[in-house]
Amino acid sequence: MVRVLHRLVLMVLVIWLAASINFLLPRMTDRDPIEERLAQALGDSGGSAIGIEEMVAEYQSKFGTDQPLWKQYISMMGDIAQFDLGVSINYFPDRVATHVMAALPWSIALLGTATLISFVIGTILGALTIWRRKSAWLARIVPLFMILAAIPFYLVGLVLVYVFSLSLGWFPPARGYGVGVNMDWSWTAIGNVIYHAILPAMSIVLAAIGIWALSMRGMMVTVQGEDYMNFARAKGLSNRRMFWRYAVRNAITPQITTLVLAFGTIVGGAILVERVFVYPGIGTLLYNSVLLVDYFLIFGCVFILILTVAVSLMILDLLYPLLDPRIRAGGEQHG
Amino acid sequence: MHAVVSRGLTVKDLSIVFETDDGVVEAVRGISFDVQPGERLGFVGESGSGKTTTALSLMGMIDPPGRVVSGSAMLGDLDLLTLSPREHAARRLVDIAYIPQGAMNSLNPVMRVGEQVEDGMIDHGADLNKAARKARVAELLRQVDLDPSVARLFPHELSGGMKQRVAIAIAIALNPKLLIADEPTSALDVISQRQVMQTLRRVQDEMGASLILIGHDMGLMAQFADRIMVLRRGLLVEAGPVRQIFRAPQDAYTRELIDSVPALERRPATAPPVVREASKAAEPPVIALEGVSKTYKRGLFDRKGNQALKPLTFSMASGTPMIVSVVGQSGSGKSTLGSLLLGFIRPSEGRVLAQGRDMHGLSAAERRERYRTVQAVFQDPYAAYNPFYKVDHGLAEPLRNFGVATRRDDILAKMRSACELVGLDPDQTIHRFAHQLSGGQRQRLMVGRAMMLGPKLLVADEPVSMVDASLRSSILGNLRKMKDDLGVAIIYITHDLATAYEVSDYVLVLYRGRVVEAGDPERVIKEPQHPYTRLLVASIPWPDPDRHWHGDDAAEAELAALDGAGAPAPCLVRSTLPGFTLKV
Structure with missing residues (x-):
């Protein structure tokens, strides 16, 4: 129990520190988002530039950006503590939370599923390459995935778009759902979303399988040399039991660490894929808000990113004793 | 005429080679021996003598580049060396069981002890329901002088001696005819060593199984084995009853092995500590x-x-x-x-x-x-x-x-x-x-x-x-x-x-x-x-x-x-x- 509490305090500390950095960084540019946004709005509507100074000042005081930095910081931290991410400059008067929450499910669904699929396939493939050294199909397929792993996944994505969308026309090239599809929870809508997700998901899965397989392979080699594997064999256990309960069960622990960390970085890691596929996720949102120096929206996106990383780390910490009974004993081990 | 079927293990003319890039290494060269039920045979030799390789061939665990080139190993009327890998795996634990060296790491660290005793029974088709299996695990643990509650523990919660006992419990679960113990106590201190060996001796007597003890500790051999085989570079140097080996070793190498054991009778002369450099004192x-x-x-x-x-x-x-x-x-x-x-x-x-x-x-x-x-x-x-x-x-x-x-x-x-x-x-x-x-x-x-x-x-x-x-x-x-x-x-x-x-x-x-x-x-x-x-x-x-x-x-x-x-x-x-x- 003490351990859980300790972890919680640490998590809050990490979030606070990261949020502070996140607050400062975008404010170090000398661009003024409000001025730019107003100039753009005026340009769009063709209105006159007279009085823009006053408008900028008016909006600045509304957003609080005319205040000294430390005052902005304090008021922001106060808002964050109440889970208030403020108002977007770009999408004024929409709230930041509205946009973040609209984008988040897309990213989580796409990247979460893709990561999980590649983890399962990659881990099993990696384990099998060691377990079945004689298998001909494994000897061919695994190196192929290793090569794919060496190519950045957005490049894989571009190739996939070219082949399966632009050339063959099997899948849509972009967007999260079809134009004119009504986004309710009907089968048509869900089917449409999956249909659109296949190519971006594929690009991630193809690129990630090799990495999972490679690290699992390394762990399996280590585990195979352990005395308990030899004893398991001497017991004449079934191949299936030795593979799952003895080899994979011991080799998978570091894989799960990586998996949980990967979930934590889903939100940030998706920017390039989402850009390539114009996917309505948090990556695209973050990209757009950076282009416009929308302090509040940037902060909102990155804050979600920080939250997911911190929460995954904590989950990992609490999960680890379940994976490895040796950690359950608690406290430091002394020789 | 009926061939007399020995009830123990009879090995004849066993040869094992390892085909490496540097040529063929003859690990075991034409070794013959037998072990009767209830008997304890000691395999003695240094690393590389072929003692573990011989045991592994009986277990069907010689992997390429190693190969059994000749010989037979009759356990009852079954020739172990003619079995396919699958058949051989099925005989392990059932007919022939192995007690590993370094039991410190021989148990799966993420599985409870009881489960590791049980899984062998399950995979060898022991006809027991869950409750009966649990009861059998408790019985086995008691047999090796452990409390049945140990079944719920993980290996890291046990001492070295306890882990070794668990390994023995696993090996005897299905009443095998032959036990092979490969330096079972090399990682233990003398007190635990003696206690574990006493337990091993007792359970073997109770089962009436044959036992092969592999090791290089001549002291342990003298105390535990009935007969001893001395191996060196894959060859049988000398074999005989334990007293004969220790009292009247025929081969110089056997004598060397016996003499290498530090004994309290032979304390080499050493200079008594004296103040050698008074200036430094x-x-x-x-x-x-x-x-x-x-x-x-x-x-x-x-x-x-x-x-x-x-x-x-x-x-x-x-x-x-x-x-x-x-x-x-x-x-x-x-x-x-x-x-x-x-x-x-x-x-x-x-x-x-x-x-x-x-x-x-x-x-x-x-x-x-x-x-x-x-x-x-x-x-x-x-x-x-x-x-x-x-x-x-x-x-x-x-x-x-x-x-x-x-x-x-x-x-x-x-x-x-x-x-x-x-x-x-x-x-x-x-x-x-x-x-x-x-x-x-x-x-x-x-x-x-x-x-x-x-x-x-x-x-x-x-x-x-x-x-x-x-x-x-x-x-x-x-x-x-x-x-x-x-x-x-x-x-x-x-x-x-x-x-x-x-x-x-x-x-x-x-x-x-x-x-x-x-x-x-x-x-x-x-x-x-x-x-x-x-x-x-x-x-x-x-x-x-x-x-x-x-x-x-x-x-x-x-x-x-x-x-x-x-x-x-x-x-x-x-x-x-x-x-x-x-x-x-």
């Missing part, structure tokens, strides 16, 4: 402990902690080379003492003084000098080398680091003399990788490396527990030579009383973090008084089949009474040693 002690204790705490909230070493005060004078042994079981605090002497850990109380200076209050330059003058040799001669470099790298680095030698040819000369000092040929050693050297060579080189730097104190923590018996004496000889010729003070930490008897001038017996008996080896080890020392000595398996391995029940009872009494018994100081001051 006035210097501060080489090492001194002033009320040093060490308490380990588990986590922030453990107020009390575990006091691994109770307050200890002793000092070793300069100019008086001596070997002081620290003996005790695992958990007695002897390795903690070693780490304190080397300055690896800080004492919880008291001070460790090297040449009169507190080890933990030194300037950077002084600390360097202290690292040079206090050297160490550890247990594992494999882990001490960086596998990516040739061994000269590991030798040259400390020379440069401590400024002992800086020019290339100086360094080379130093390295060569270090090799020669420990009886290694420099040309065959320096430019090799660690894996190209044998375990014994590696360990001797470690001793040479430590010596090269001209230390005043050497802390040797179990330096011979992982090398073959015949190499043991040469490494111990190196230690003695260092004391006699180079005047180095040595602290020899071990669980092996026989080697402590062989090399030391003074012995400290450590029990639960406290020195319980101290004195010269003649008194402490040959005429022990403290019940703990008595128990330790009585647990040593002597290389003499007629000397009964009886243990010491009276000592055990006395020790239990002492433990229960609360207040610790005072340390028995049997004799003193000039230059060594122990305060109790």
Whole structure:
């Protein structure tokens, strides 16, 4: 129990520190988002530039950006503590939370599923390459995935778009759902979303399988040399039991660490894929808000990113004793 | 005419080769033997003798590039060597079971003990429902003198002896006809070793199974086996009843193996410690402990902690080379003492003084000098080398680091003399990788490396527990030579009383973090008084089949009474040693 509490305090500390950095960084540019946004709005509507100074000042005081930095910081931290991410400059008067929450499910669904699929396939493939050294199909397929792993996944994505969308026309090239599809929870809508997700998901899965397989392979080699594997064999256990309960069960622990960390970085890691596929996720949102120096929206996106990383780390910490009974004993081990 | 079907195991003309890139290695060459039900056959030989390879072939576990080229192994009317891998796997545990070496790591760390006893039964189709299986697990654990509640524990929660017992429980689960025990107690201290071997002997008698014990410990063999086979380089050197082998060995190699066991009867002459350099005797002690204790705490909230070493005060004078042994079981605090002497850990109380200076209050330059003058040799001669470099790298680095030698040819000369000092040929050693050297060579080189730097104190923590018996004496000889010729003070930490008897001038017996008996080896080890020392000595398996391995029940009872009494018994100081001051 003490351990859980300790972890919680640490998590809050990490979030606070990261949020502070996140607050400062975008404010170090000398661009003024409000001025730019107003100039753009005026340009769009063709209105006159007279009085823009006053408008900028008016909006600045509304957003609080005319205040000294430390005052902005304090008021922001106060808002964050109440889970208030403020108002977007770009999408004024929409709230930041509205946009973040609209984008988040897309990213989580796409990247979460893709990561999980590649983890399962990659881990099993990696384990099998060691377990079945004689298998001909494994000897061919695994190196192929290793090569794919060496190519950045957005490049894989571009190739996939070219082949399966632009050339063959099997899948849509972009967007999260079809134009004119009504986004309710009907089968048509869900089917449409999956249909659109296949190519971006594929690009991630193809690129990630090799990495999972490679690290699992390394762990399996280590585990195979352990005395308990030899004893398991001497017991004449079934191949299936030795593979799952003895080899994979011991080799998978570091894989799960990586998996949980990967979930934590889903939100940030998706920017390039989402850009390539114009996917309505948090990556695209973050990209757009950076282009416009929308302090509040940037902060909102990155804050979600920080939250997911911190929460995954904590989950990992609490999960680890379940994976490895040796950690359950608690406290430091002394020789 | 009916062929007589033997009820035990009959092996005829077994040959096994390993086809490597460098040619064919004949690991086992035409060996024949048999084991009757209820009989205990000992396989003796050094690493590379083919003893484990022979056993693995019976288990069907010889992997390419290894291959059984000829022979038969009849277990009843079944020829084990003709079985397909799948058929052979099905016979394991059912007909033939293996008790592994190093049970420390033989259990799956993420599975509960009970489950690991059960899974063998399940996979070999034992017709039992879940409740019956659980009951059988409890019965098996009781059979190996464990509490049935152990089934719910994970391996890391067990002691080494308990893990070894679990391995035995696994092996006997399906009543096999043949048990193969491969150095089952090599990782255990003498007291646990004796207890585990007694258990093994009892369960084998109860089952009436044949048993093959593999090992290189002639003492254990003398105490345990009915018959012995001596193997060397894949050939059968000699075989016969245990008394014949020990009383009238026919082969010189057999005699060599028997003689390599340190025995209390044969204590080599060694120079008694004398003040050799009177000028140095006035210097501060080489090492001194002033009320040093060490308490380990588990986590922030453990107020009390575990006091691994109770307050200890002793000092070793300069100019008086001596070997002081620290003996005790695992958990007695002897390795903690070693780490304190080397300055690896800080004492919880008291001070460790090297040449009169507190080890933990030194300037950077002084600390360097202290690292040079206090050297160490550890247990594992494999882990001490960086596998990516040739061994000269590991030798040259400390020379440069401590400024002992800086020019290339100086360094080379130093390295060569270090090799020669420990009886290694420099040309065959320096430019090799660690894996190209044998375990014994590696360990001797470690001793040479430590010596090269001209230390005043050497802390040797179990330096011979992982090398073959015949190499043991040469490494111990190196230690003695260092004391006699180079005047180095040595602290020899071990669980092996026989080697402590062989090399030391003074012995400290450590029990639960406290020195319980101290004195010269003649008194402490040959005429022990403290019940703990008595128990330790009585647990040593002597290389003499007629000397009964009886243990010491009276000592055990006395020790239990002492433990229960609360207040610790005072340390028995049997004799003193000039230059060594122990305060109790």
